[in-house]
Amino acid sequence: MPELPEVEVVRLGLSPAVTDAVISGVEVFDSRALTRHDGDASDFEVRLGGRRIVGAARRGKFLWMPLSPGGAAGAGDPAGEALVAHLGMSGQLLLRAPGAEDGRHLRVRVGLEHPEHGEMRVDFVDQRTFGSLAIDALVPTADGAPAGWGSGEALVPSQVAHIARDPLDAAFDDRRLVNVLARKNSAIKRVLLDQTVISGVGNIYADEALWAARIHPETAASALPTRSVNRLLAEVRAVLNKALVEGGTSFDAQYVNVNGEAGYFAHSLNAYGRGGAPCPRCGGPIKRDSFMNRSSHFCPRCQRR
DNA sequence: GGAATAACCTGGATGC
């Protein structure tokens, strides 16, 4: 499932291919891929046509490509617009040659003309249709710092503005997290999944970081002493960085990079998806519980309440 | 206002 490392791998692959490319054509095959777009499919197609992509940026699980002036916002708009992408559970952004086969679940096709790489296309493929694309206005960041990875500008799409910075962001405020957790009575896993508190962490990496920090997922956030929060934050960063190096986590065909290649981090998982298997640390069985309408994996022996 | 829950969605896996 696309969490921070998977989205960052996609951004890294996309950035050199789309930066300075001009959008030569857009085809929307399924308007459900535009649930975050404030307009219909034809509006999306018309407003993107002829625009130049300035770069590729990311905050948490949101990816966006700032666009050159010329859209509905007009050249007079100081901030401009961006093409925003969220991969949901199964979304993929695939770089393909112009004549390549469409494949299944193709929702949107964006044709590009790049000054160096020539003609290509970006296909938005999404089996479960939880992902989406949108054209959105850029607004100043609340803290005045660059919006996220790959962005030198303090401008963020309006629909991403409420998303917290991710823990790999240079502008992430550790002390703010400690203060927020001290006021939260919810289970720590629930808080880790709250993208307005800390972004980029999903079910897989929440389970992995909690296992590494030896914290039970249902521990009240406010019950964690500062040193435990700092240890957890360090483990979140460690697991995200390791997954990033290994190209992300691929369980099935639901996550691949822009070239359609799978990541290797699934081989490094200690807790997630290992219900009944021995804990790599103590040998006891990993437990799988239902939590928040999804699965939660932890070691009852290492991670006591 | 904070916290918890349901709904959205598709296709593979499983059980009968």
Next chain:
DNA sequence: TGCATCCAGGTTATTC
């Protein structure tokens, strides 16, 4: 073989 059911989970609207 065919059908029904379960399961995966990020985000957001709704409810308490």
